[in-house]
Amino acid sequence: MSFFPADMPRPEPNYDDEGFWKNYAEKRLCFQACGDCGALRHPPTPICHACHSVEVTWLEAPSTGTIYSYNVVHHAGHTAVESALPYVGALVEFEGFPGVRLVTNVTDVDPAAMQIGMRVNLWWDDIGEGMFIPRFKPA
Amino acid sequence: MAVADHKACIVGVGESEFTKWGGIMDRSQFQITAQAIAAAIKDAGMTAADIDGFASFADDSNNAPLMAVALGLPQTRWSSMVWGGGGGGSIAALSQACAAVESGLANAVVVYRGLCQGQFRRFGRFGQGRIHGNFVYPYGLFAPSMFLSLMMRRYMHLHPQITHEHMCEIALNARSNANRNPKAVMHNRTLSRDEYFAGRWIAEPFRLFDCCLETDGACAVIVTSRERARDLDGPAIDILGALHGSGPGWGSGPLGSQNMPDADYASTNSKYMAKELFELAGISPSDIDVAQIYDHFSGLVLMALEDYGFCAPGESGEFVASGAIRWPDGKMPINTSGGQLSEAYVHGMNLLIEGVRQLRGQSTSQVEGAKTCLVTGGLGVSPTSGTILRSQS
Ligand SMILES: [Zn+2]
Numbered sequence: 001m002s003f004f005p006a007d008m009p010r011p012e013p014n015y016d017d018e019g020f021w022k023n024y025a026e027k028r029l030c031f032q033a034c035g036d037c038g039a040l041r042h043p044p045t046p047i048c049h050a051c052h053s054v055e056v057t058w059l060e061a062p063s064t065g066t067i068y069s070y071n072v073v074h075h076a077g078h079t080a081v082e083s084a085l086p087y088v089g090a091l092v093e094f095e096g097f098p099g100v101r102l103v104t105n106v107t108d109v110d111p112a113a114m115q116i117g118m119r120v121n122l123w124w125d126d127i128g129e130g131m132f133i134p135r136f137k138p139a
Numbered sequence: 140m141a142v143a144d145h146k147a148c149i150v151g152v153g154e155s156e157f158t159k160w161g162g163i164m165d166r167s168q169f170q171i172t173a174q175a176i177a178a179a180i181k182d183a184g185m186t187a188a189d190i191d192g193f194a195s196f197a198d199d200s201n202n203a204p205l206m207a208v209a210l211g212l213p214q215t216r217w218s219s220m221v222w223g224g225g226g227g228g229s230i231a232a233l234s235q236a237c238a239a240v241e242s243g244l245a246n247a248v249v250v251y252r253g254l255c256q257g258q259f260r261r262f263g264r265f266g267q268g269r270i271h272g273n274f275v276y277p278y279g280l281f282a283p284s285m286f287l288s289l290m291m292r293r294y295m296h297l298h299p300q301i302t303h304e305h306m307c308e309i310a311l312n313a314r315s316n317a318n319r320n321p322k323a324v325m326h327n328r329t330l331s332r333d334e335y336f337a338g339r340w341i342a343e344p345f346r347l348f349d350c351c352l353e354t355d356g357a358c359a360v361i362v363t364s365r366e367r368a369r370d371l372d373g374p375a376i377d378i379l380g381a382l383h384g385s386g387p388g389w390g391s392g393p394l395g396s397q398n399m400p401d402a403d404y405a406s407t408n409s410k411y412m413a414k415e416l417f418e419l420a421g422i423s424p425s426d427i428d429v430a431q432i433y434d435h436f437s438g439l440v441l442m443a444l445e446d447y448g449f450c451a452p453g454e455s456g457e458f459v460a461s462g463a464i465r466w467p468d469g470k471m472p473i474n475t476s477g478g479q480l481s482e483a484y485v486h487g488m489n490l491l492i493e494g495v496r497q498l499r500g501q502s503t504s505q506v507e508g509a510k511t512c513l514v515t516g517g518l519g520v521s522p523t524s525g526t527i528l529r530s531q532s
Contacts, residue, residue: 002380004277004279008276008277008279009265009272009277010276010277010278011140011273012273012278014273015275017273021273031454039399042398043271043273043274043391043395043396043398046371049388057190059292060407065333068293069289069290069292069293069296069397070289070292071285071288071289071292071342071343071344072342072343073279073280073285073342074339074340074341074342074343075263075285075339075341077263077264077279077280077281077285077286077338078264078265078276078279078281079284081279084279085277086310086340089278089279089280089285089288089289089342090289091293091397099398099400100398101396101397101398102396103275103278103289103396105279106277111343116292116293116296121178121414133277135276135278
């Protein structure tokens with residue numbers, strides 16, 4: 001069973017972020033990088049902000065990250081999350097991946113124990129239909 | 140023609156009634172918006188024949204070409220819409236009206252926004268089609284409170300002296316001003332410190348009263364040149380500058396993947412623009428008598444006080460705790476209509492109208508002798524925007 005119920009909004013891949021979701025389907029947390037100059041970017045965009053190349057590579061992030069910020073959601077913005085309240089939303093950074101961050105959740109944690117700077121470990125949440133979503137637990 | 144004759148000024152304002160979201164169901168959103176524009180035209184002492192342009196923002200669905208027909212404009216010379224789904228574009232739309240009027244491409248432009256959240260959608264909930272929704276929805280982040288609370292937590296981490304007491308002061312100030320404003324949705328509802336702290340969490344660190352209202356209403360403002368304004372009866376309010384824009388790398392910013400640069404992450408995305416705005420206006424923050432600062436969330440008002448230079452980084456808490464923002468004795472009262480926390484949420488257009496009222500001497504929390512007013516657009520998004528208004532008297 002996934003962290004949120006099945007009627008949770010799912011990613012709907014489009015032209016510009018399709019490659020990102022292909023990696024998730026294979027349980028690989030990858031950020032997009034320029035195939036020419038290596039500049040990292042997120043969310044995916046079809047052209048490099050540094051050199052305007054359209055060549056793309058995908059770099060796999062470490063499975064441990066650091067909390068850049070977090071919140072604790074108590075209000076149901078969608079009926080799907082009512083049974084999951086409260087939950088922790090988080091912004092995670094990864095060593096060696098300057099300038100990109102990932103919005104995610106920290107699960108298996110007392111919200112009161114959350115701290116900016118704490119280390120968290122990746123786990124893959126099976127949301128069905130062959131798609132997996134990265135969430136984290138305290139390291 | 141004198142050098143400044145072509146410069147833009149505000150000559151009319153109009154608004155509908157304001158209600159809790161879903162409160163206006165007897166007329167369409169388009170109709171209350173048209174009525175607000177008609178009221179602004181009348182307030183300016185103009186007729187539809189004097190108006191030849193429209194500017195709006197926030198994906199406003201009140202279509203300008205249809206509005207031109209509905210209101211009977213003989214000729215339209217300008218229509219523009221600012222990108223961005225929220226209030227960041229409010230003063231950006233004003234800046235477009237200024238560009239139209241000052242370049243001579245139009246004579247008089249209406250800046251407007253109307254929203255009835257019972258007829259379309261509520262901004263505090265999941266909405267289909269948000270840009271970069273793929274990167275936030277699967278994690279249960281659906282609405283601005285859930286996006287901007289991440290930014291607020293980081294800001295409080297960087298400035299541990301900022302506390303909920305300071306956020307509370309923003310909420311209490313708005314409410315006490317609304318209690319003097321009969322048009323405010325919260326006119327008859329007082330708010331105490333205890334009630335603020337008893338408010339339920341929405342998304343920590345935001346409690347209920349840190350978050351703006353969800354309301355129905357429409358607002359319109361008429362912009363023309365100072366030269367044309369001299370032919371009108373009412374007092375014109377000069378626009379010393381109206382700017383919009385963004386620092387690097389914001390894009391969908393906190394509403395999307397939150398990949399803004401570290402140096403600007405916990406900010407309103409206004410500090411570069413604010414500096415240019417004061418330079419353009421030729422005045423400094425200490426010259427501002429009263430301010431209307433976009434209050435979708437209490438904490439962003441604190442950040443704005445710093446980013447606009449009213450106090451140093453991290454000192455906004457101390458600034459508001461000193462009573463500086465309170466009417467009538469504070470050195471710079473803010474959000475004197477009750478703002479979006481307590482008057483109405485019209486994506487910042489009600490803040491612009493309150494700025495005009497202050498400089499006309501017509502606010503229900505009138506700052507005595509107010510000559511200059513800062514009004515900001517939505518904060519912590521891209522684009523963001525701001526203007527400095529000055530009375531001619
Ligand atoms: Zn490149």
